[in-house]
Amino acid sequence: MMGLSVVFKRELASYFATPLAYVFLVIFLVLAGVFTFYLGGFFERGQADLQPFFNFHPWLYLFLIPAIGMRLWSEERKSGTIELLMTLPISRSASVLGKFLAAWVFAGLALLLTFPMVITVNYLGDPDNGAIVTGYLGSWLLAGGYLAIASCMSALTRNQVIAFILAVSTCFLFVVSGFPLVLDAFNGWAPQGLLDAVASLSFLIRFQAISQGVIDLRDLLYFLSLIAVWLAATAVVVDLKKAD
Amino acid sequence: MIEIQQLTKRFAAHTAVDALSFKVAAGEVLGFLGPNGAGKSTTMKMLTGFLTPSSGTASICGHDIQRDTLAAQRLIGYLPEGAPCYGDMTVTGFLSFIAEVRGLKGALKRQAVQTAVEKVQLEAVLEQRIETLSKGFKRRVGLAQAILHDPKVLILDEPTDGLDPNQKHQVRKLIQSLAKDKIVIVSTHILEEVSAVCTRALIIAQGRVVADGTPYELERQSKYHQAVSLVLEKPVDSAALNALPGVAGVEVSADGLQLSVLAKADAVIFPAVNALLAEQQWPVAEINVERGRLDEVFRRLTVGDAA
Numbered sequence: 208m209m210g211l212s213v214v215f216k217r218e219l220a221s222y223f224a225t226p227l228a229y230v231f232l233v234i235f236l237v238l239a240g241v242f243t244f245y246l247g248g249f250f251e252r253g254q255a256d257l258q259p260f261f262n263f264h265p266w267l268y269l270f271l272i273p274a275i276g277m278r279l280w281s282e283e284r285k286s287g288t289i290e291l292l293m294t295l296p297i298s299r300s301a302s303v304l305g306k307f308l309a310a311w312v313f314a315g316l317a318l319l320l321t322f323p324m325v326i327t328v329n330y331l332g333d334p335d336n337g338a339i340v341t342g343y344l345g346s347w348l349l350a351g352g353y354l355a356i357a358s359c360m361s362a363l364t365r366n367q368v369i370a371f372i373l374a375v376s377t378c379f380l381f382v383v384s385g386f387p388l389v390l391d392a393f394n395g396w397a398p399q400g401l402l403d404a405v406a407s408l409s410f411l412i413r414f415q416a417i418s419q420g421v422i423d424l425r426d427l428l429y430f431l432s433l434i435a436v437w438l439a440a441t442a443v444v445v446d447l448k449k450a451d
Numbered sequence: 452m453i454e455i456q457q458l459t460k461r462f463a464a465h466t467a468v469d470a471l472s473f474k475v476a477a478g479e480v481l482g483f484l485g486p487n488g489a490g491k492s493t494t495m496k497m498l499t500g501f502l503t504p505s506s507g508t509a510s511i512c513g514h515d516i517q518r519d520t521l522a523a524q525r526l527i528g529y530l531p532e533g534a535p536c537y538g539d540m541t542v543t544g545f546l547s548f549i550a551e552v553r554g555l556k557g558a559l560k561r562q563a564v565q566t567a568v569e570k571v572q573l574e575a576v577l578e579q580r581i582e583t584l585s586k587g588f589k590r591r592v593g594l595a596q597a598i599l600h601d602p603k604v605l606i607l608d609e610p611t612d613g614l615d616p617n618q619k620h621q622v623r624k625l626i627q628s629l630a631k632d633k634i635v636i637v638s639t640h641i642l643e644e645v646s647a648v649c650t651r652a653l654i655i656a657q658g659r660v661v662a663d664g665t666p667y668e669l670e671r672q673s674k675y676h677q678a679v680s681l682v683l684e685k686p687v688d689s690a691a692l693n694a695l696p697g698v699a700g701v702e703v704s705a706d707g708l709q710l711s712v713l714a715k716a717d718a719v720i721f722p723a724v725n726a727l728l729a730e731q732q733w734p735v736a737e738i739n740v741e742r743g744r745l746d747e748v749f750r751r752l753t754v755g756d757a758a
Contacts, residue, residue, distance in 0.1 A: 221540070
C-alpha cells in the first residue's frame with residue numbers, strides 16, 4: 208500500500224498546484240454561509256443548532272463535489288498520463304483509493320473551514336456539540352458518497368464536462384430516490400420490496416438522521432458500502448476504458 | 452530476459468499485433484521498427500502491462516506481465532509514446548513522485564533524482580512546471596522518469612521524436628551508456644538511429660515480424676549492399692561498368708552524373724570498378740562503397756516491393 212500513499216500525496220498536492228483548490232474553497236464557504244443564513248433562516252429560527260447549515264449540504268454537494276471529482280480520471284486519460292500511472296508498479300486498487308482519498312480529504316478540509324459556524328452558534332447559545340460533531344461526520348460521509356460516484360463517472364470519459372454532468376445526474380438520482388419523482392417510476396409494477404430498496408438508497412433520508420445527531424450503524428454502513436461499491440466500479444471502468 | 456510468445460492484440464475491427472514471438476537477452480539494444488500502425492506501440496503497451504493481450508504471454512525476467520504485473524513493472528522503465536507527464540507538477544516534484552513510487556526514500560531518492568537529471572541535462576528547468584516546458588525538455592523529463600530507478604529493462608517508445616539533432620545525439624549516447632547489462636527496447640522511425648545504437652533490429656509490419664537481425668545483416672539484404680556509388684563531372688557510357696564481373700546492374704541518375712553500380716549477392720566489386728575508372732580515366736568527383744540502405748530494406752519488407 209506504499210503506492211496508495213504516494214498517489215494520495217501527489218493527488219492532494221495537485222489540487223493546490225492550480226487555483227482550483229482556492230476557487231473551490233471560497234465558493235464552498237460562501238455558498239454554505241448563504242444557504243445557512245438566508246435560505247435556512249439561521250437567526251430567525253432562534254435555535255442553537257446547525258440544522259440550517261447541514262440541511263443544505265446534500266444540495267450544495269450536488270454541484271460542488273462532482274466539480275472536485277470530475278478530474279480524477281478524465282484528466283489522466285485526456286493527457287495520456289494514465290499510461291504512465293498504469294505502468295508504474297502501483298496496484299489498480301491503490302491508485303483508485305489513493306485518488307479518492309485525496310479528493311475526500313480535500314472535501315473534508317473544505318468542511319473543516321466552516322468552523323466559524325460552530326463558533327458562532329456556541330457564542331449565541333448553548334448547542335449540543337455532540338450532535339454538531341455527528342453532523343460534520345455525516346456530512347463528510349455524504350461527500351464521500353458523492354465523490355465515489357463522481358470518481359466512477361470520471362473514469363467513463365476523457366471529457367471533464369461530461370464527467371461532471373454524469374456525476375451530477377447520478378448523484379441527483381441518489382438524493383431523490385426516496386421521493387415520488389423516482390418512486391413513481393417503480394410504482395405499479397415493482398414489488399414493494401424493490402420499492403423499499405430504492406427508497407432506502409436515498410442520500411437525503413440517511414443524511415437527515417445523522418445530521419440530527421443520530422448515528423445509526425446502518426446509516427454508517429450504508430455510506431461506507433456505497434463508497435466501496437462505486438470505487439470497485441471505478442476500478443473496473445478504469446481497466447475497461449484506460450486505452451480508449 | 453524478455454520472452455514474448457504468440458502475443459496477440461485484437462481491437463474490434465483489426466488485429467494490431469498478430470502472434471508475435473521473440474526473445475531479448477540482457478545486453479541487447481533492440482530497435483523496434485515498423486511503419487505507423489504496425490503494432491509497435493501496442494506491443495510495448497502490452498509488455499509494460501498497460502494493455503491486456505487478447506492472447507499470448509509476455510514475461511519480464513521471469514515475471515509474467517499479466518499474472519505478476521507489479522513485480523514485472525518494478526523492473527521496467529517505460530517512456531510511453533508522446534512522453535506524458537503530469538503538467539501541473541514541477542520537474543523536481545514529478546521526479547520525486549516517480550522515485551517514491553519506485554520505493555526510494557530520503558538520500559537515495561535525492562541521489563536517484565539528481566543522477567537522472569544530470570543524465571538528461573534538466574538542471575536548468577528543475578523548478579519549472581512541466582506544462583511550461585518545450586517539447587524537447589518534456590521528452591527528456593519522460594526519459595529521466597524512465598531511467599530513474601536504474602531499471603533492468605528499458606522500454607522507450609520513440610524517445611527521440613521531436614528532439615533537435617543535438618538532443619537526439621545525447622539521447623543516443625545515453626542509451627549506449629546504459630546498455631551494458633540491460634535490456635533496451637527502442638521503437639523508432641529513424642533508421643540511422645538503428646545503425647547508431649541498436650545491436651539488433653526487429654522490423655514488424657501488420658503486427659508480424661518481417662525481419663530480425665543485426666543492423667548489418669539487414670543492410671546486407673539491401674540491393675545497395677557493397678554497391679559502388681560514383682559522382683562524375685560529366686556523363687559517361689556505363690556499358691563498360693555493366694560488363695564487369697560481379698556487377699548486377701547500374702543505376703544512373705537523370706542527369707547522368709550519379710551512378711550506383713550494384714553488386715551481385717556476396718560479390719565485392721570495388722577493386723574491379725576502381726580499376727576500370729583508372730583505365731578509362733573518367734572524371735570522378737566522389738566514390739563510395741555503400742553498406743546497404745536500411746530505408747530501402749525497410750520499404751521492401753514493409754510495403755512488399757523494392758520501391
